[in-house]
Amino acid sequence: MAAIDSSISIEDPQGQLLFGVNCETHTAVFPLILESQTVGWLKGSAQAAPLAPLLICILKQETQKKLLAQELLERYQEIDLFEDLSTQITTSLNLTDIAQLAIAELETLIPATSGAIFIVNPQTQTLDTLAQFGQAYAAQDYLHRHQELVQQVTQMQQGSIINDVPKTWQCSSCSCAFQSLIYVPLKAKKRTIGLIAIGNETPSPYNTEHLKLLSIFAGQIAIAIEKALLYQTSQTVARQAQAQAQELQQALQELKQTQAKLVQSEKMSSLGHTIAGVAHEINNPIGFVSGNLTLLQDYSRDLCGLLALYEQYYPDAHPVILDRAEEIDLEFLQSDLGELVQSMNEGIKRIKEIVLSLRNFSRIDHHQAEAVDLHQGIDSTLMILRHRLKIGDQRPAIEVLKDYGELPLVSCYAGQLNQVFMNILSNAIDALDQHATQPQIRIQTRLLDSEQVAITIADNGSGMPPELIDQIYEPFFTTKSVGKGTGLGMAISQQVVAETHGGHLDCTSQLGVGTEFCITLPICLSAVSDRPTDLRPALLYPTA
Template sequence: MSSSLKILVVDDTPANLEVICETLGDAGYEVITAIDGDRALRRIQTNLPDLILLDVQMPGIDGFETCQRLKADPTTANIPVIFMTALSDTDSKVKGFDLGAVDYVTKPFQEQEMLARVKTQLQLWQLTKNLEQHINERTAELKTALDQLHHSQLQLVQSEKMSALGNLVAGVAHEINNPVGFIAGNLQPAQDYVQNLLQLVALYQQELPHPSATLQAAIEEMDLEYLQEDLPKLLISMREGVNRIRNISTSLRTFSRADCDRPIPFNIHEGLDSTLMILQHRLKANEFRPAIEVIKHYGEIPQIECYVGQLNQVFMNILANAIDALEEVTQKRSFENIKTNPNQITIRTQLTDDPQLVQLRIQDNGIGMSQEVKQRIFDHLFTTKEIGKGTGLGLAIAYQIVTEKHNGSLDVNSTLGQGTEFIVTLPVKIQVIY
C-alpha cells in the first residue's frame, strides 16, 4: 500500500525533517516537505498528499492555523492530519482534535509508534475513499435504475407491482451479501490478530515492568489498560452487527424468493416474518405515535405448497393496509391515548377443522370499514385512500393470488370504528392443472 502513498511533512526543524523523511522513506512512502505553514499550503495546491504530518509550533502561522485553513478548503478538508508536538497538555490536544486532526505524535519521536500511527490513518483514509467511490458508483447505478423505473411505472402499476418490489428486494439482498461476506470473512482473522497483539503487549509489560518515562507517557496517553479491555468488545459488537445485517438479508431473500413454474413447499411463518422485517420501519415509534405492536400467535401448521413470491406479496399487501388503517386512526387519537390503548396487529395461524386447510388471520384495531366499503374492498382500482396514496390494486392482486393461483379464499371481517380482520385460507397441497 505504502508505495503509492504520499505524505507531506511540515516542520521548521531540519533535523526533525531528516529523521522523519528517512523513517517514512525506508517504509516505502513518498515524502514531500515544507518548513512552515505558508509553504505547506502552497505546496499542497500542486502536490496533493494522502496524509499530513504537521508540527504545531512553527514561525509564521502555527500548526493549528495551518490545519484550520486546510479544513476550510474543500480540496484538502478530508486529508488526514497528524500533529507533531512536544506539547502534552490536554488543552492543546483537544484544540487539535477540534480543528480536525486525526491523531498526535509526541516529540521526541518513537519511530515504530509514528509508523504505526501513520499506517493506521492511511488505511482508514484509503477505506474511506474506497467507500465513497463505491457509494458514488452505487448512487449513479441506482439513479439509472430509478430513471428506468419511472419510464416503466405505468406498466408496473397495471401489472403486479409487488413483483417489482420483490425483484428490487432480491437485488438489495444480493448487494448486501457481498460487503457483509467480506467483513464477516475478515472479522475472525482480525480478532486473532488483535488477540495476538494484546498478548504480545502483555508479554512486553512483563519483560519491561519499569518502562521509560516516554513509554509510560505514551501508555497513559492512549489509556492502554482501557484499550486492552475495550478493543475485543468492539470486535464482538462488529460481529453482532454483521449477524444482524445477515438476518435482514435473509429476510429480504425469503420475501423476494422467485417463483418456479409450479408450487413448492414453504413455511408461511418465514414469509410473514420476512415481510414484517421489511415493514419494520413503518412499525417503529415516531413523533406522532408509539410503536405499532405486532402480536403473533403461530400455530402448529405444516408447510404448504405455494408460489412463494406471490404469497409473500399477499402478506405485504394485507399488512401494509393494516398499518395504513392504524396510521389513519392515529390522526384521531392523542399520543397518550394510543400509549394507553396501543395500535396493534395480531397475526394467527392455525389448521381448520379440515386438516388439509391452513388459515391465516391478520387483524388490526384501526378505523374499520363500512359495509359498503367492505363489499368493494377486493374490486380492481377501488381505494379509499387519497389521490396519490393508493392505486386500488393491492388487495385486488392479493385476492387473485389467493383464489386463482392457490385455490384458496380471502375474506374480510370489519366493523366501522372497531378494526378489520383479513382471513386467508389455503390448501396444504395445491391441485395444479397442467
C-alpha cells in the same frame, strides 16, 4: 175492413184467433201465404177475398221491417264490438294479450265449435298457435293436410269458406270432424304474417257475411299483431345492443384492469430484480467483512495477550511508551476492542438477516410452486416493515402479537403470498397510524384440517363501514388519499389467494374496533386444477 165485411176474423196457422170474433156464419176461408209458407187464415164471406192479398202485403212489409231492424241492430253490435276490440288491442303491445283478447271476441262474433289464431314463425318456418278456443286443434287440422302449411298461408290472398269439408282433408288418427271451415289470412303491409281459422263440427254452413265479418276482424288483428311484433323486435334489438354495450364496457374495464396489473407487475418485477440484485451485491462484501471480522477478533485477542505479557515482564517501560499508553487510554482500548468486534459481528448478522429476508420475500429465483414455511414468509415481511412498526409522529410503536400454530409446509407460490402478507400488513399499519393508543397487529396461524391452513391478520385500527367491505377487492378502489394508494393491492391479493392458490380471502371489520383478514389456503396446491405455474416474481412493496 169492417166496411167490406164486419164479421171477418184472422187466425194463426194453428187456428188461434188473432183478430175479429169467431162466427159460425163464416162461409169462406182464405189462406195467408208468405214466401210459400202459410202464416195465417182469413175467414169471412166471399166479399173478404180482396183482403187476403192486402194482408199478405202488409205482413211482408212488417216482416221486412223486422228483419231490417234486426240486421241493423246486429250491425250496431258488430260496430260496438269492433270499436271495443280496436281500443283494447291497440293499447297493448303484448302479443299474447292481443291474441287472447281477439280470440275471446271471435268466439262470440261468429258461431263455431273451435277457432284459433296462428302466426308464421320465420325462424322455424312453422305455424305457431297464439290463442284458440274450443277444441285444441293444430294448424293442419284447419288447412289442406296434403299441402305445405306455411306455403299455403303465405300464398293466401284472401279468405275462404269451405262447407262440406272433404274427408280427404282429415287424417284417420285425428279427432276433428269439421263440416264447415272459414279462414282468413292476417296481412300486414302486403305480407301474410298469420291466419285466423274457425270451424264448425255441426251442419251449420258459413256464408259471405261471415267471411266479410271475419275479414274485417282479421284486418284489425293483423295491424295490432304487426305492431306487437315490431315492438318485440325493437325490444330484442335494444336488449342485444344493451348486452353488447355491457360486454364492451366489461371488456374495456377488464382491459384497463389487466393493463394496470401488468404495468404494476412489470414495475414491481423490475424492482424485485433490482432489490434481489442489490441484496446479492451486499451479500458478497458482507461475506468478506464477516470472514475478516473473525480474523480481526483473533488478532486483537492475540495482541491484547501480547501486551499483557509485556506489562507483566517489563513493568518499567520507557517514559515515551507510558505517555503514549496514557494518551490513547490503552486500558480502555483493550477492554473495548473485544466489545467493538462483537458489535460489528452483531451488525453483520443483522445485515445478513435483512438480505435473507429480502431474498425470501422476493423469491426471485422461484417461479414454480414449492413447499414452504409460511411463518418464514410472515417473519420476512415483518422484517422489511420493521421500520414502519417503530414509533410514529402520531402514535407509539406498533406491537406485533404472534400466535403461530403447528403448520406443515404449504405448497404455494411463496413470493406472491408474501406480497399478500405485505399488502395486508401495510394496510394495517396505515390504519394504525391514526390510532394513537396501544396500536396492535395480531397474527395467528392454525391448521384447519388435513387439507387447509388459515392465517389471520387483525389490527385494532379505525375499521371500515360495512358498505366498503365488498368494494375493497375492486380494482382501483382505495380509501387512501390521492398519491398514497393505487387501489390494486387487495385486488391482486384476492387474485393470488383465490385464483392462483384456490383459497379464500375474507374480511371482517367494525368501525372503531378494527379490521381482520383471514386467508384460507390448501396445503397441497396440486389439488387446485389448472393453476398457472409460470408466474412473475412477487411484488415487493404494497400496492394499496
